[in-house]
Amino acid sequence: MKDMMNTGPAVHAAAIMYAEEARAGLMDRREFLSRATALGVTAPVAYGLLGLAAPAEAQAAKVGGTLRVGMEVKAQKDPRTADWPHIANVYRGWLEYLIQYNPDGTFEGRLLESWEANADATEYTLKVRPGVTWNNGDAFTADDVVRMFTRWTDASVEGNAMASRFLGLVDEATKSLREGSVVKVDDLTVVLKMSLSDVAVVANLADYPAAVVHSSFVDGSDPSANPIGTGPYLPKEVAVGQRAILARNADHAWWGGVAPLDEIHYIDFGTDPAAMVALAGSDEIDCNYESTGEFITVLDGLGWNKLEAVTASTIVMRMNSASSDLYKEKAVRQAIQKAVDPKVVLELGYNGLGTTAENHHACPVHPEYAQIPAQTIDPAGLKPALEAAGLADAEFELISLDDGWEAASTDAVGAQLRDAGMNIKRTVMPGSTFWNDWAKYPFSSTTWNHRPLAVQNMSLAYTSTGSWNETGMANPEFDAAMARALALADADARRTEMATLETILQDEGYIIQPFWRSLYRHAREGVNIDMHPSFEHHHYKWSIA
């Protein structure tokens, strides 16, 4: 491959192939950037392959100022067990990631300078960024990287969200890091030798539970208690439910230079979106976490800047056959699924701020998305199906959060099911109680964040071993197809498996997945921030004019 490049390291063969596809118009630019950078091609090189110049870094931002962000402040957790981006957005102040997923769909090395995958994506070579130090003075080395993989792969830790992410590095018997799978070559080089192909390694390293902690970190402890990290900020105060303050660490020479903002204040105002509007109006915050539904136009009306991220974020109204007998029969689930018109849900629940989906949780923005035949919506078929199953008089309960677009979308689903002849009861719960049991409700709505690859959400939620399986679905064919899909580095090759996965998931009827959301947030004039498809806050990019 070297002969194709005049300078710099070798470019992955697939990336060059992708570039040809992108230039030929077979793949859009966003997809190309996402795939090429996942293979270890740096963003400027990826743009170069398309014959484009990389977007210039923001002009030198003004240093100084305090930014007030309206966001729920949740209790800090051991990063690998973090279950909310909100938790990560606080520890992101002082903890950094090996790789970062940028809003434009590219992957950028942070604590890694670069990485390279071999042809079948079973071996990754990670190059550690030289000159990075922890804020206690220790140097960041390859040893830290190896240690992190040990932490991430330890499945004996309850709620370790990273445990199922690196199956190729795990020893099945001990449920921990396989001997010899992560090898330190020298102080700045680590090689991952995986037992199977895994395309999601890079994306997984960039996900929010993958923050890199210091060797002195006590497992399961609050990371803000002893905030040793590589990042530019330090937690000044973390008061759950109230606020969190990050202040620039004056005693730490951060490898990235100077982060412009002096302080970042996260202020918790609860979950009511109306409160955010009131706050924006009375100038108590400079930007919010997310703007949803009808509040988008209200905030526009206040003259705030709207920031958009195109995403595969969605809401899933899912039935759970493990916790309720009502949903054991496939025919019943299918009839319920087909009784709901996604267009209506998008319009009523989300003001049409997105695109309709196809009840299989794979989005056209995912590189491996496969087109499968459209479903026919059939509300008339629900009543006979319920009668056939002897459930004509049974009471079904549909649960959701108590406010915002989640409730409105779920209401739209409930109303359509009621119209189709189902005896359905709607229950709403406040956020503080709803999330305690989110995976257990018989029939409820769950919001799903954007992930760069379709296989990521699918393997988490719908395989029988997925750590966030909330449907009780256990389909061996699906599991097998998923294992195959996760072994294909090439997204085009993965697409045939994807068609199988999408068809099975849709056919099982567990989920009503009506639309894909575009995500928005608002900021007042003069605030330089961005919206990220996974709600990540990259503090060092922020500034105030």
Add this chain to the structure above:
Amino acid sequence: MYLFLLRRVGLMLLTALSLSFIVFCLTNLAPNLEKLARTEGSVRMTDDDVANWVIQNGHGGSMVSRYGEWLGVVPGWVLTDEKGVTRGRCLQGGLTVESAPRFCGIFQGNWGTSTVFREPVLKTVTNKLAATGWLMFWVMMVMVPTALVLGVLSGMREGSRTDRVLSTFAIASTATPEYVSGVILIAFLGSATAGISPVLSSWGWIEGRTLFQGTATSAMDKITFWNFALPVITIALYGIGYIARMTRASMTEVMTQQYIRTARLKGVSFRQIIIKHALRNALIAPFTVIMLQFPWLLNGVVIVETLFNYKGFGWTLVQAAGNNDIQLLLGCSVVAVFVVLITQLISDIGYVFLNPRIRLS
């Protein structure tokens, strides 16, 4: 007098004991413990894991003995799980089995740790109570004088136009619950899109977008007129109407007394009659009502603090209840009992000074 005080303190302790026991029982019901296990451990635990977690974290055994542990009259639990990790009620902050005290309940000054806020309950409760204290203080400062003035004015001449107008206002304000008046006030005075703020803003009369701030969160750091007025008015409005009605009733009654008539016949001016003769007697009943407002205020702050996002005692109570934070709920209920009973004690003592006919014992 001392006997009375002693009896009151005894009653207070007894009430605190019974109330905390009731709260303890409710928070320790099996489904609530399961909820706690799922929040604290993991949402994906199996039912066996949950049962195990409940026992391993000291929520097993009889309810009475656990209540005893919380009080500090029964030795705290110590358990070692299958991984060899020893945990115990008293083993907080790096204490080992040997160095830890045997008893650690509230009698020993240990209020436990809040699972929601991850800090000692005593710290949470005192901080939040201080915040609520400020709210109550300003409510009282607004409510009491306004209500008394309104009540006296309307009670001076029963049936007059002033009386009718003020009575209508008083009835309307006391008939409007806080969650209604709060929302109306926010929409009218504290919203950038509705009410008078957009108009004032477009005329250039106000600097920001809103006249008042629709939330009181910034009042946690610094109380200003603009961030605190709305919550204070919201709570005060409700009480103003009530106290004004009581004052009016008491005032009208006094005004029909023989001695008032005698004074008038003697030619004392109306003003002198009100100030010298009527007021002191008319204020005895409202005094009790005002002291009774404290329990009501504790009630009212739950709604108002949640509405205005003011992180005080009421808001904490909502968070604790929503997350089944056992220790914090118990702490809150004990504190609530003391606040209520102490204000009632003050009320009873104050009553004696206002009305010499009453004796305490």
